[in-house]
Amino acid sequence: xxxxxxxxxxxxxxxxxxxxxxxxxxxxxxxxxxxxxxxxxxxxxxxxxxxxxxxxxxxxxxxxxxxxxxxxxxxxxxxxxxxxxxxxxxxxxxxxxxxxxxxxxxxxxxxxxxxxxxxxxxxxxxxxxxxxxxxxxxxxxxxxxxxxxxxxxxxxxxxxxxxxxxxxxxxxxxxxxxxxxxxxxxxxxxxxxxxxxxxxxxx
Amino acid sequence: xxxxxxxxxxxxxxxxxxxxxxxxxxxxxxxxxxxxxxxxxxxxxxxxxxxxxxxxxxxxxxxxxxxxxxxxxxxxxxxxxxxxxxxxxxxxxxxxxxxxxxxxxxxxxxxxxxxxxxxxxxxxxxxxxxxxxxxxxxxxxxxxxxxxxxxxxxxxxxxxxxxxxxxxxxxxxxxxxxxxxxxxxxxxxxxxxxxxxxxxxxx
DNA sequence: ATTCCTATTATACGATTGTACAACAAGCAA
DNA sequence: TTGCTTGTTGTACAATCGTATAATAGGAAT
Numbered sequence: 001x002x003x004x005x006x007x008x009x010x011x012x013x014x015x016x017x018x019x020x021x022x023x024x025x026x027x028x029x030x031x032x033x034x035x036x037x038x039x040x041x042x043x044x045x046x047x048x049x050x051x052x053x054x055x056x057x058x059x060x061x062x063x064x065x066x067x068x069x070x071x072x073x074x075x076x077x078x079x080x081x082x083x084x085x086x087x088x089x090x091x092x093x094x095x096x097x098x099x100x101x102x103x104x105x106x107x108x109x110x111x112x113x114x115x116x117x118x119x120x121x122x123x124x125x126x127x128x129x130x131x132x133x134x135x136x137x138x139x140x141x142x143x144x145x146x147x148x149x150x151x152x153x154x155x156x157x158x159x160x161x162x163x164x165x166x167x168x169x170x171x172x173x174x175x176x177x178x179x180x181x182x183x184x185x186x187x188x189x190x191x192x193x194x195x196x197x198x199x200x201x202x203x
Numbered sequence: 204x205x206x207x208x209x210x211x212x213x214x215x216x217x218x219x220x221x222x223x224x225x226x227x228x229x230x231x232x233x234x235x236x237x238x239x240x241x242x243x244x245x246x247x248x249x250x251x252x253x254x255x256x257x258x259x260x261x262x263x264x265x266x267x268x269x270x271x272x273x274x275x276x277x278x279x280x281x282x283x284x285x286x287x288x289x290x291x292x293x294x295x296x297x298x299x300x301x302x303x304x305x306x307x308x309x310x311x312x313x314x315x316x317x318x319x320x321x322x323x324x325x326x327x328x329x330x331x332x333x334x335x336x337x338x339x340x341x342x343x344x345x346x347x348x349x350x351x352x353x354x355x356x357x358x359x360x361x362x363x364x365x366x367x368x369x370x371x372x373x374x375x376x377x378x379x380x381x382x383x384x385x386x387x388x389x390x391x392x393x394x395x396x397x398x399x400x401x402x403x404x405x406x
Numbered sequence: 407a408t409t410c411c412t413a414t415t416a417t418a419c420g421a422t423t424g425t426a427c428a429a430c431a432a433g434c435a436a
Numbered sequence: 437t438t439g440c441t442t443g444t445t446g447t448a449c450a451a452t453c454g455t456a457t458a459a460t461a462g463g464a465a466t
Contacts, residue, residue, distance in 0.1 A: 008432055008443055031234070031320055036424060046445045051425065113320045117234055119376055120313065129377050158381050159366065159389040162373060166365030169372075173322055174332050178361050186362040193396040211413055211462055239454060249415045254455060 006045075015053050015063075018043050022064040027107035031114035034061065062123045065115045068108075069131040075102055076138070087145040088195075094142055095160060095187045098168045099180040109172035136161055146195065156194050163190055209248075218256050218266075221246050225267040230310035234317035237264065265326045268318045271311075272334040278305055279341070290348040291398075297345055298363060298390045301371045302383040312375035339364055349398065359397050366393055 009017070021043035025034050036057055040047040054060040076097050083093035097103060118124040139157040148156060167183040212220070224246035228237050239260055243250040257263040279300050286296035300306060321327040342360045351359060370386040 004432070005430090006432080006444055011443090014443085030323060035422075037422085047424090048426085048445060048447090049443085052443075057424065110323065113316065113322075116376065117316045117320045119316075120233060125376070129380075132373070132377065133380075155381075155385060155389060158370075158373075158385070159393070162369030162389070163362065163366045163393075164369070165372060166367070166369035167361075169368060170335070170361075170365060173319065173328075174335065177332075177336075178358070182358060182361070186358060186365070190362070190393065190396075193393075193400075197396075207462065208460090209414060209462075214413090217413085238452075240452080250454090251415060251417090251456090252413080255413075260454065 011053070014045075014049070018045070018050065018053060018060065019064050019067050022060055023068050023111065026061075026064065026111040026114050028110075030110040031117050034114065058118070058121060058123065061114070061118060062121075062127055065124060065127045066131070068111055068115075069127070072103060072108075073134065073138075076135075080142070087142070087147075091139075091142045091146055091191060092188055094139065095164055095191060096184040098164050099171060099183045099187075104168060104171055104180060106172055109169075132161070148195065152194070159194075160187070160191065163187060214256070217248075217252070221248070221253065221256060221263065222267050222270050225263055226271050226314065229264075229267065229314040229317050231313075233313045234320050237317065261321070261324060261326060264317070264321060265324075265330055268327060268330045269334070271314055271318075272330070275306060275311075276337065276341075279338075283345070290345070290350075291394075294342075294345045294349055294394060295391055297342065298367055298394065299387040301367050302374060302386045302390075307371060307374055307383060309375055312372075335364070351398070355397070362397075363390070363393065366390060 018039065022034065022039050025038050025042050029038070034057075036050045037047050039057075039060070040050060043049075050057065050060060054063065076094055079093045079097035080090050083089045102108065115124060115128070119128060136154075136157045139160060140153045143153050143156060144150070164187055167186065170177060171180065171183055221242065225237065225242050228241050228245050232241070237260075239253045240250050242260075242263070243253060246252075253260065253263060257266065279297055282296045282300035283293050286292045305311065318327060318331070322331060339357075339360045342363060343356045346356050346359060347353070367390055370389065373380060374383065374386055
């Protein structure tokens, strides 16, 4: 007669559902809004469950960092895959994907800022290090396919990543100062300059 | 016989003292630690004074943003002044000053992240817009002195600022991935590429 | 010495925070 | 059907949050 007051879930599914709820709250309300109660409400469970599955709110946010970072990775990989086979096109696609949805997005920006604001905690800093290293590794592989000398790849990847991050940041913080199209032009221009330089020095 | 329990201060001096205390708390404990009580304790006054002088905690943080932003401006201007008279040297000094103290500093990073995390509030966003516009204006003036065509200045200033911000960010978040010296090399290399390009196209 | 203005303090208030824990019940095993 | 395991709930707890306000007292003016 009475319908169940709650239902049990597979531990992994429940964890995943809490992580996704955290991502939504972070995107909507930023770091200050991501309380245990708000997350539990968003996930449709009771506040006590957070403590049951994660090492406090910090542990949950750290795992959410990894999950959202992985989603960005997937979005970038999709952009590369859609670019075809030409190595130059693939690098350009990887770089400029950051200036269009779903990556250039105020909600994702709020999420990212929340992660950065917790970077004083070692567990969050470790997540960041691993994630950004994987981004640079991806970029280095794409650069290698373009024939960029191995000796140049590391620093070029650092520079490209920094430029893209900086443009993405300002694009989210002050849209109106420049357009996503201009960001794209600037990023592609810098890519060309590195290829030209390496072609020149290898001659 | 009894010494005064407190002393009155010139309104401007008291405001300044509260702003400086806020900057210190932000630098030490980040956004989450910047409570009215913590700031008042740091300034050596009672919590009630914050409400007396500022429009709540948000107003105080917004004014602190302007003050800290001004300090950064001063530090950059000092680096330029110390660089001598050659326009190229001056631009290089402006750009690379971000990779050395007092700008490349974890405490300033924590402060900056705190500002960004509040950028959803219009009062903070407005401060950011004004501040970053002034940074780009400074850079454009330095670029103009180097003979960069007026038509190129805006986008070049945007690109340089983005690269520097991105490098500064990663330098603060993950020191160890690359050195301040490498960041300097990358920034100067990009500057050169823009000057080369403009020299080529104006020929 | 006295008066007065107001900067400053101290406290109270309701709301919200993260965590801990006892009680409950869903759902599988027997 | 009965029992058992444990995922889940609901709440209590102390701490902290921002803000408002009455009371206090510094310090200049008279």
